[in-house]
Amino acid sequence: MNIKLFQQKFFSAKPQENFKKIKESINNLGTNELGLFSTFALCGNLPQSSLKYLSIQEEIGVVLSECIEISANKNFIVFVPEKENNSLILCYVSNKNLQKISFQTTSEIPVIDFEGQKIGLTLFGINHLAEISKEISTLICFGKNSIGIVDKDAYYQELSLVSKKNKIPVVFVDNVGSAANLLYPGGSFCVDESTNSGIFFPYFKDFSQNTDIKNITASIQKETISSIAFLQKALVIGIQDYMFQRNFKKVVLGLSGGLDSALVAALAVEALGNENVKGILMPSEFSSDHSVNDAVDLAKNLHIEYEILPIKNIYKQCNTTLDPIFSGTPFSLAEENLQARIRGLLLMAVSNKTGAVLLNTSNKSECAVGYGTLYGDMCGSLAVIGDLYKTEAFEMARYINREVEIIPENTISKPPSAELRPNQKDSDSLPDYPILDRVLFAHIEENKSAEEIFAENPDIESLLITKVLQMVANCEYKRRQAAPCLKLKPSSFGIERLMPF
């Protein structure tokens, strides 16, 4: 029995656009092949609100009809969104006939007949895979959730067990590419543990492959890739797809000489090419010499254009204008934020003037504790590393530098600082990042309370844990206005994690 699996990038909310690719794939299908498209191949991942509109539903209906129209002697599976309950309907199109299957948590696994075989169809996480009926000779499982939901091997681990236990081949069809800030890794596969064979699709790429599912020859090996390399690849593709889907070419970002902006610049150059990335250096009176030097070194290493726009004079003028209110008051958070906001304002001005998209460079640790200025360094269309903890950002910087120094060594090794007041260091207000990130990870990714975190980390002071969790709760209001981040984890900030504010 032959399947042909299409792992294809999609556009969200543009069924007609997606149909162009799907049509070509259908036309190339052999009559004895079952074509498999991923869950979002046709419609993209549509937010629930958009399904309230008759127009998008009609458009999807039209495209589904067009699929059926060209299905003479063809067999394939596509999905359309279900209007009501944020789920999906599987459409099995066979020689101009359409069979619709809606998934329910409690029901048995739906089955279709193809070439005399009973094929079980599941949506990952919806059907229970514990009991597979004996009549099912092949199981096809479709992925629905974005990269954030599981680590890259989790699907494979679970499904290879299903194959082993039931002695049947199992196919996993994943989405690939992105819908706004949601990332889908691809990495579809067909495995048959009874013959120890498998075919593994690459991550983050359009790829299709014909497979005799009853006789898999392991011609494509499983990609071995470290977690940090996988995340790095995800972020690069995330930037690429975000820009491509919106017809944007160029990005701009602020270069502070620090780690976060250096990392985002390196990722952007890999995603878009050095000719499409511009750095803006905005030193203030509190900036150290090395800030500018490190940023210039980075720009040179990356071969990107950069501009130096000192903020001193604007800052001075702002203070003069604000004199009726600021006069006689001591230097405070207001003045610190003012500098960050002048930078945000300059970056947005460059973005507006040149048509380049402003990339935000905040990391997840600082978003978590509110160590960032709303409308200042929190500006930007896309928070590239907003779901990466600071310690992960360090790890990724080292990974990027694995062969040649791209991110200046001094940027990685110097103590992190916002440089908004004389001799300021992050460690003045925050615990060291390795400690901070352990607390944050336990709280945000594992939903643990202060008591639970302390019980598991007796080396961290309980007062410190309580203080960090209070900071997280107190700045939920900032995160409600933060730039959307490329989602890498289940509890990415944004609509996936809403708390009282």
Add this chain to the structure above:
Amino acid sequence: MNIKLFQQKFFSAKPQENFKKIKESINNLGTNELGLFSTFALCGNLPQSSLKYLSIQEEIGVVLSECIEISANKNFIVFVPEKENNSLILCYVSNKNLQKISFQTTSEIPVIDFEGQKIGLTLFGINHLAEISKEISTLICFGKNSIGIVDKDAYYQELSLVSKKNKIPVVFVDNVGSAANLLYPGGSFCVDESTNSGIFFPYFKDFSQNTDIKNITASIQKETISSIAFLQKALVIGIQDYMFQRNFKKVVLGLSGGLDSALVAALAVEALGNENVKGILMPSEFSSDHSVNDAVDLAKNLHIEYEILPIKNIYKQCNTTLDPIFSGTPFSLAEENLQARIRGLLLMAVSNKTGAVLLNTSNKSECAVGYGTLYGDMCGSLAVIGDLYKTEAFEMARYINREVEIIPENTISKPPSAELRPNQKDSDSLPDYPILDRVLFAHIEENKSAEEIFAENPDIESLLITKVLQMVANCEYKRRQAAPCLKLKPSSFGIERLMPF
């Protein structure tokens, strides 16, 4: 049979805080009374993510135990949130016993016995009210949704029909107050259409009342209030509760001389008192004389403090700093946005320096079409009129001026302008607001497509409709970073309406 209905304001995610009020109410309950607390009285309206934390669940469990502890010879109903499916569990506490009821869409209406009567219990919108079992002698319905879900009379209209049809008294227990930007109006009631009697609770106030449900004496009349007055009251309470729950006292806002900022200032003064509201006037070289004069007149009418901070010098200095990039380019959107962002930056500086909360003054029409500057006039902690269309803002301004001119007549009657370039008018880029708002309302509140809107509004050019809908779609990315707005309608912008961006 006696009920005592407690319509009480609550704190979100602070069960211990809420318990103080509930405890007092329980202690005042007579032994033959059934006490009714609203769905969020105990826990507040908790976002789903927060229920993943064991700590909040434990805290809720403790408070529920405390309720049971003090329930000797008392009978009452409170609710706790259900962890899994964003629903609620009804807790009937009777003489130290607890009966839990979980609501399902398909099941029959749950019933409890009290003083020999069968009392049906429903959660509004969950149970079908078409068929009420004959054994039920009283129906109690609890509200769950915020003000945005229905107009103020919808509950009453539906439930009085239920009372009429089944010849039983019907009680509606609504939440009152706010959870962040969600507003609950109160207006609980007990009606018995078989005796044409009813008791109606006030809107937006703590109120409790003992009622012999089998013999309602219509001692409290239904409040007659126009729609615009109701919305105005809702916004005032929204500001008040937002500030009170966060221990904030003072607000600041920019006064442009235009309608939106004038309206928000008037609402803020009614909510917080004139001593807690500060206006900042930030004229530019493009500001007309009347802008400053109208804003000053407003500040004088409202007896609020104001400060004039001209932005000209900062704007000039920004242009000088940006010269390496701006030099030789024509005046464009970048320069317009720059002015708006300088204002945002000054307002945030005043907010940071003085501890006053910045109120955002954007209306729903401009949020819809993206006629606002991200990090500029879109700054602020709370978008007071962000769910009010411009035509509704005009109506509310007239309502506020019904007895005495508070908002200067010139502010209401002059053509709206952003004043970011010479002689700019909103009507240069947008259709007149009455037309625009008809299109927007049909699209956003009624989910209609361009074709449907044109079919129902043949007097509006179809090209214009298409253009407006395209503007709405194109600026979804801006709304993802907008200040949360006080929610008045089902499709308020924010997490209630997410579209592809």
